[in-house]
Amino acid sequence: MPYDPSAFPPFAVTVDLVVLTVRRDALCALVVRRGEQPYQGRWALPGGFVRADEDLTAAAARELAEETGLCVHDRHSPAPGSSPTGAHLEQLATYGDPKRDPRMRVVSVAHLALAPDLPAPRAGGDANQARWAPVGLLLGKEADAHGEDQSGQLAFDHTQILADGVERARSKIEYSSLATAFCPPEFTVGELRRVYEAVWGVALDPRNFHRKVTGTPGFLVPTGGTTTRQGGRPAQLFRAGGATLLNPPMLRPEV
Amino acid sequence: MPYDPSAFPPFAVTVDLVVLTVRRDALCALVVRRGEQPYQGRWALPGGFVRADEDLTAAAARELAEETGLCVHDRHSPAPGSSPTGAHLEQLATYGDPKRDPRMRVVSVAHLALAPDLPAPRAGGDANQARWAPVGLLLGKEADAHGEDQSGQLAFDHTQILADGVERARSKIEYSSLATAFCPPEFTVGELRRVYEAVWGVALDPRNFHRKVTGTPGFLVPTGGTTTRQGGRPAQLFRAGGATLLNPPMLRPEV
DNA sequence: GCAAAAGTGTTTTTGCTACACCCATGC
DNA sequence: GCATGGGTGTAGCAAAAACACTTTTGC
Incomplete structure (x- = not known):
């Protein structure tokens, strides 16, 4: 049977990033304010489309650099002239529920990045707001008690992705x-x-x-x-x- | 900025399966013979396209049932009327190198399935050959010593996917x-x-x-x-x- | 009886917990 | 001096490794 392009449905593929750091003795995640629909005005994980000829890891590293200025640091062969602060980056999991994005079928390959404490998040290319938020608040373990400004849940399924990333980090530092x-x-x-x-x-x-x-x-x-x-x-x-x-x-x- | 469908490139999304079992005191993986180009005649992991409205896990479970007749068995709430033998299924990792499939841009969400020893693999819907092969041979740790009929490496990046799946299984049974x-x-x-x-x-x-x-x-x-x-x-x-x-x-x- | 696999008891060693204690600085 | 965090010593305990030993079947 010859190759038939109509035999498979087209998907959009994105990378989403769980970027974690420790600030003032609290585990924090990088979140950006969405400027457009859907979930306009809600906080979300940084991310974006994978380009046509781009590897998944490269797309994640590119998004990370765009959002934080961090360069991925291979801890086994640190590049001599690389950025002042390195970061760990690894694939986390892939989220592909048909209804996770109301606009179209999007499969998102989530990545986990760990970074040292940074001065302050800089705005992304889209001039979005960005900030570090304690994961305890984002995951709602104690949100009720504070009456916080978190505008409720994160956009899309990002609360689940964040929870999975935090769990990965918690277990991986064990061993x-x-x-x-x-x-x-x-x-x-x-x-x-x-x-x-x-x-x-x-x-x-x-x-x-x-x-x-x-x-x-x-x-x-x-x-x-x-x-x-x-x-x-x-x-x-x-x-x-x-x-x-x-x-x-x-x-x-x-x- | 309104939603612009031309703003992202289309991808094909597939699921590939690392199905492991223990036969005659050896860890074995399910492989199928490819009937078409590319890699025609080579062994490969079972897998296929994700359908337009299908969840990733559902696609993996469907492929698993097609190849082995196994139904996924939720170990916490076993379905009373389900198939005689259940299996464990979990997402493994996602492989998206732009050159991993010479025909087009394919992102594959690999899954890991663990099954009890089965009578014999049955042919898939495409009447492909299917067999259990010891992972020691497939991963080439001792292939040289035997002069085997393994036709060399698995198709695509499936040797890497298999290695990752075996490593996941090896570490996960620890805890x-x-x-x-x-x-x-x-x-x-x-x-x-x-x-x-x-x-x-x-x-x-x-x-x-x-x-x-x-x-x-x-x-x-x-x-x-x-x-x-x-x-x-x-x-x-x-x-x-x-x-x-x-x-x-x-x-x-x-x- | 003998082989084979199941199952129990005992000793040694390793590594974690808990906590007492001392060290070197800023103020 | 005193507070603060850094670093060492040691006793007690939980669990793993190593191995002797008994049990219950098939042949």
């Missing part, structure tokens, strides 16, 4: 060195611990945490420098080591 | 009860252990394994029956319990 993607290039053990505490929403024992991360070979590499930016006794500075898998994993306390 | 999806409705602890050994390719201590799985609350439920189908002393029969998460996880030995 990988991914939490270092939330930190600046050099960081202290205490700063890394506060990342875990913000992402998991729990308190960890500083002493045991220190022993665990410094005792795992290849996880952290001391740079030799120290800092007192957190106050108290000077703390050693570290870079992320080559090890990407944590074995045994970091244990997330029961909630 | 979930997914391994029971490879077993018949009633099974012994020894049969479950042989599933782990086949998927991981390692030998496990039968005594410690027994203690571990029977000691995890909610994982296994004794049915009261026994069997000697494996020889030796009669073994208790179990069904999969309600627990889907294993905590603490099953530990995969170092290789």
